[in-house]
Amino acid sequence: MTALANNPYQSRIDAEETIAPRLDPVVYATSSAKLPADEERVRSYEHNGFVVLDDMFSEREVEYFQREAERLRCDRMLAKREETIVEPESSEIRSIFNVPQFSPIFQRLVHDTRLVGWARYLLNDDVYLHQSRLNFKPGFAGKEFYWHSDFETWHVEDGMPRMRAVSMSIALTDNKPSNGSVMLIPGSHRHYVSCGGVTPENHYRQSLRRQEYGVPSRAGLEQLAEGNEIAVSTGRAGSVLLFDCNTMHGSAGNITPYPRTNLFFVFNAMSNRLAAPASGQKPRPEFIARRRNIQSIEPIGYQADDYRQ
Amino acid sequence: MTALANNPYQSRIDAEETIAPRLDPVVYATSSAKLPADEERVRSYEHNGFVVLDDMFSEREVEYFQREAERLRCDRMLAKREETIVEPESSEIRSIFNVPQFSPIFQRLVHDTRLVGWARYLLNDDVYLHQSRLNFKPGFAGKEFYWHSDFETWHVEDGMPRMRAVSMSIALTDNKPSNGSVMLIPGSHRHYVSCGGVTPENHYRQSLRRQEYGVPSRAGLEQLAEGNEIAVSTGRAGSVLLFDCNTMHGSAGNITPYPRTNLFFVFNAMSNRLAAPASGQKPRPEFIARRRNIQSIEPIGYQADDYRQ
Numbered sequence: 001m002t003a004l005a006n007n008p009y010q011s012r013i014d015a016e017e018t019i020a021p022r023l024d025p026v027v028y029a030t031s032s033a034k035l036p037a038d039e040e041r042v043r044s045y046e047h048n049g050f051v052v053l054d055d056m057f058s059e060r061e062v063e064y065f066q067r068e069a070e071r072l073r074c075d076r077m078l079a080k081r082e083e084t085i086v087e088p089e090s091s092e093i094r095s096i097f098n099v100p101q102f103s104p105i106f107q108r109l110v111h112d113t114r115l116v117g118w119a120r121y122l123l124n125d126d127v128y129l130h131q132s133r134l135n136f137k138p139g140f141a142g143k144e145f146y147w148h149s150d151f152e153t154w155h156v157e158d159g160m161p162r163m164r165a166v167s168m169s170i171a172l173t174d175n176k177p178s179n180g181s182v183m184l185i186p187g188s189h190r191h192y193v194s195c196g197g198v199t200p201e202n203h204y205r206q207s208l209r210r211q212e213y214g215v216p217s218r219a220g221l222e223q224l225a226e227g228n229e230i231a232v233s234t235g236r237a238g239s240v241l242l243f244d245c246n247t248m249h250g251s252a253g254n255i256t257p258y259p260r261t262n263l264f265f266v267f268n269a270m271s272n273r274l275a276a277p278a279s280g281q282k283p284r285p286e287f288i289a290r291r292r293n294i295q296s297i298e299p300i301g302y303q304a305d306d307y308r309q
Numbered sequence: 310m311t312a313l314a315n316n317p318y319q320s321r322i323d324a325e326e327t328i329a330p331r332l333d334p335v336v337y338a339t340s341s342a343k344l345p346a347d348e349e350r351v352r353s354y355e356h357n358g359f360v361v362l363d364d365m366f367s368e369r370e371v372e373y374f375q376r377e378a379e380r381l382r383c384d385r386m387l388a389k390r391e392e393t394i395v396e397p398e399s400s401e402i403r404s405i406f407n408v409p410q411f412s413p414i415f416q417r418l419v420h421d422t423r424l425v426g427w428a429r430y431l432l433n434d435d436v437y438l439h440q441s442r443l444n445f446k447p448g449f450a451g452k453e454f455y456w457h458s459d460f461e462t463w464h465v466e467d468g469m470p471r472m473r474a475v476s477m478s479i480a481l482t483d484n485k486p487s488n489g490s491v492m493l494i495p496g497s498h499r500h501y502v503s504c505g506g507v508t509p510e511n512h513y514r515q516s517l518r519r520q521e522y523g524v525p526s527r528a529g530l531e532q533l534a535e536g537n538e539i540a541v542s543t544g545r546a547g548s549v550l551l552f553d554c555n556t557m558h559g560s561a562g563n564i565t566p567y568p569r570t571n572l573f574f575v576f577n578a579m580s581n582r583l584a585a586p587a588s589g590q591k592p593r594p595e596f597i598a599r600r601r602n603i604q605s606i607e608p609i610g611y612q613a614d615d616y617r618q
Binding site (some may be wrong): 139141147180221 | 448450453455456485486531541564
């Protein structure tokens with residue numbers, strides 16, 4: 001594991017916040033690559049930093065996924081594992097990391113051509129699963145998540161070298177305007193916010209519950225949102241939000257009775273595997289940032305009843 | 310001041326929560342009354358418990374209102390008064406009560422035929438201003454407000470006898486899906502949630518910041534929302550949300566850079582003036598619930614430049 005040479009994305013080095021242009025492509029595909037879907041969606045992803053695909057999975061498949069998520073949420077053994085994060089002010093489960101490890105169904109889903117095809121196209125490389133989790137935002141008491149770029153954290157705390165990863169959030173309940181759906185700042189992926197402050201050691205268990213480091217300033221957020229109306233990403237259960245690793249996003253709390261459950265996969269380019277964390281600190285656990293036993297994911301053409309279990 | 314005889318809307322009497330049908334009309338107007346606007350909007354208000362009117366004020370008027378709200382927000386003397394409520398975890402101003410007392414412009418607005426006409430029509434009576442306030446939900450740090458029926462509080466803590474009051478929330482900034490806009494449960498105004506627990510004395514200063522009593526249960530909220538998709542009330546600056554005093558509503562926090570400022574007037578029917586609080590406790594202050602020097606509001610046909618100051 002080597003440290004990053006000539007790091008262009010320094011952050012949390014106890015300097016003032018700066019906002020610099022992104023140095024990497026957003027869509028890596030060359031013009032001859034085969035499009036996974038219509039070009040308009042790819043252009044929207046490139047321009048805004050995200051796109052919602054609402055026709056990827058059938059109702060039947062979504063039901064299988066929902067049943068599996070519910071099984072995991074109720075698994076008492078799982079609740080005690082370090083992969084499971086609970087809400088700060090209650091004991092409700094907020095996230096389960098490394099989901100495929102606990103679920104043959106979601107293990108299959110990681111390989112599904114419909115997802116991996118998009119990842120391979122956008123990143124123009126073989127891909128692997130950098131991180132995965134099930135996010136539960138319970139009704140009535142789901143807490144907000146403040147603005148952040150995932151890449152900033154992955155770079156500083158995990159040593160992800162460049163912006164060549166794509167996140168996919170698969171809605172397992174309807175994501176409504178009312179129930180704390182993900183909000184994104186369109187175009188923010190084309191800027192890199194180098195945050196002030198430094199990160200304490202072993203910060204991760206706290207930060208997964210409440211972000212305190214790698215947080216952009218109010219002035220920085222205003223600058224990013226200037227002329228870019230913040231989008232609330234809504235979609236029915238089964239819709240998939242694709243977003244670039246550097247898109248600034250967050251979400252409000254959820255006081256409605258509607259729980260909001262999303263399955264979250266991050267595909268990283270094989271050429272973009274983790275180096276030593278830019279912070280110089282020891283790496284976070286494997287279930288948060290994979291660096292061992294990495295294998296390229298072969299796409300498999302699963303169909304609905306392959307998910308029946 | 311007499312107590313309520315044969316109180317049909319008991320609540321917080323240390324019993325279990327119950328949900329009972331509303332006993333009062335929603336629209337009191339008789340068929341011969343002159344409609345303030347098209348019938349469709351009145352029917353929508355009657356059916357859902359709220360309606361948004363987006364064409365009431367001109368851009369110029371809205372600018373005058375915005376400038377006046379900003380003047381009040383920055384008034385240092387006002388910040389120290391008891392009418393001013395600050396955010397629990399910062400010192401930012403959340404609400405200024407009894408606004409017309411501090412503002413000749415908003416004093417005029419209370420009398421504006423466009424507002425009072427609607428109130429008189431819906432309540433079919435002379436009306437007066439029961440409560441008024443400016444609500445600031447600042448960007449980045451605006452806190453959520455949990456579900457409540459205003460009438461339940463006004464009945465228990467202020468002695469409002471029946472459901473014969475209408476609230477008007479005038480947007481002074483754009484109310485977006487992203488910035489913590491008011492959410493309402495359609496049809497909830499046709500049910501009365503009698504809440505469990507009792508209210509401590511002098512509870513009001515705390516409750517204006519964070520609600521703890523008069524809070525419906527999760528099961529109760531689920532019942533109200535069953536088959537009634539929760540609405541997020543959005544509208545450009547200048548739009549007016551009219552909602553029945555018993556409509557269940559709340560709002561999420563605001564992490565966006567967009568502040569959300571609303572001017573809030575509550576018109577009550579003259580025949581529905583306050584009795585002694587149903588709780589038996591001493592009344593809350595006049596700036597929260599008016600009971601002295603009440604006069605019927607005469608509608609005045611103001612026009613844009615009447616608000617120039």
